[in-house]
Amino acid sequence: MNSHPFLSAQIAPLAPADAVVTLSGVRRRFNDTVALDGISLSVRKGEILGIIGRSGAGKSTLIRCLNGLERPDSGEITIEGKRIDGLPERQLQPLRRRIGMIFQHFNLLSAKTVEANVALPLKIEGLPKAERMARARDLLELVGLSDKAKAYPAQLSGGQKQRVGIARALAARPALLLSDEATSALDPETTRSILALLKDINRKLGLTIILITHEMDVVRSIADRVAVIDAGRIVETGTVQSVFANPQAPITQRLLEGSRPRLPEHVAARLNPAGEAIILGVDLSGPYGQSRFFTDLADALSAGASLIQGGVEHIQDESVGRFFLSLPARDANLVERVRSTLQAGGAHVEVLGHV
Numbered sequence: 001m002n003s004h005p006f007l008s009a010q011i012a013p014l015a016p017a018d019a020v021v022t023l024s025g026v027r028r029r030f031n032d033t034v035a036l037d038g039i040s041l042s043v044r045k046g047e048i049l050g051i052i053g054r055s056g057a058g059k060s061t062l063i064r065c066l067n068g069l070e071r072p073d074s075g076e077i078t079i080e081g082k083r084i085d086g087l088p089e090r091q092l093q094p095l096r097r098r099i100g101m102i103f104q105h106f107n108l109l110s111a112k113t114v115e116a117n118v119a120l121p122l123k124i125e126g127l128p129k130a131e132r133m134a135r136a137r138d139l140l141e142l143v144g145l146s147d148k149a150k151a152y153p154a155q156l157s158g159g160q161k162q163r164v165g166i167a168r169a170l171a172a173r174p175a176l177l178l179s180d181e182a183t184s185a186l187d188p189e190t191t192r193s194i195l196a197l198l199k200d201i202n203r204k205l206g207l208t209i210i211l212i213t214h215e216m217d218v219v220r221s222i223a224d225r226v227a228v229i230d231a232g233r234i235v236e237t238g239t240v241q242s243v244f245a246n247p248q249a250p251i252t253q254r255l256l257e258g259s260r261p262r263l264p265e266h267v268a269a270r271l272n273p274a275g276e277a278i279i280l281g282v283d284l285s286g287p288y289g290q291s292r293f294f295t296d297l298a299d300a301l302s303a304g305a306s307l308i309q310g311g312v313e314h315i316q317d318e319s320v321g322r323f324f325l326s327l328p329a330r331d332a333n334l335v336e337r338v339r340s341t342l343q344a345g346g347a348h349v350e351v352l353g354h355v
């Protein structure tokens, strides 16, 4: 469900019983800059939440508050039911181990082998060598790098380095994996393979993942839910399909611009409050987009509507579509019939203007 852009940041949602992470009214300012302006959200066990926003929106500050590197000025942060805001450093350390992190530039130690990098968090924990090496071997198998255990980071590709980063992040069996722009430095094909690996690990281990990114495609391919952050506030949350099908906040619409059909420029430039043709924007998601919509669309086209532009795509297992139709403004009955039929099917229909 989409939340109202102006309410979501201020009203703390009730945390679900199986929440791994809960933030409530988290604020952080740096002198005159408000980096986080009352962030409230929770992440359920086994969920993948994508947090997306432009540069400067507050993503890094949010991550740093989650892993205890930054303290909020006010508000509460709970990880697995324990308040972490305001804890002294000594008490933060064991809680920090409950959070695995992967980074854009991998942060591997170049002088250590792949298996030593993976086993490092366990060495810090004081696990005996045989146990940590056995765990490193299991993790390297999980990420498909068993044959690189003795290699050094410089001998690996970017995608392989990130696989090592993922294995290392999982070493201490974290409750939460934080991914900070983990695919931003990778090419599209490698990005897809890393995202598929994260989804696979999420399913196999039931691992909760927060993905911080500025790329909608990352969110689209693996997140269950998305939270859009802008100027330190959550301006929109919802399932990935609902946010892609019908983005509410202007910033979400801008972030999605490149990945959804748009009204052609020459039509958009001529939009007016009055004119011969009414332009409708139609957003749909779910089963309606798979069959009945096209029957209804064909009926509308044969009755006098024209299709300007549009398409349907699959987001994970659900179809999401966006279409632009033009209808003769003088035929009010037709306009109303098309509108009510599409709405009855579950589409969101909006009059964008006239040309």
Ligand SMILES: Nc1ncnc2c1ncn2[C@@H]1O[C@H](COP(=O)(O)OP(=O)(O)OP(=O)(O)O)[C@@H](O)[C@H]1O
Pocket (backbone or CB within 6 Å): 030, 033, 034, 035, 053, 054, 055, 056, 057, 058, 059, 060, 061, 062, 214
């Ligand atoms: N230590 C700091 N001192 C002063 N201002 C800061 C500090 N850290 C962050 N800010 C400011 O807070 C705001 C949010 O910054 P933040 O780094 O969290 O954004 P971001 O979404 O992670 O951006 P990017 O995607 O570019 O990394 C920005 O205006 C930034 O300049």
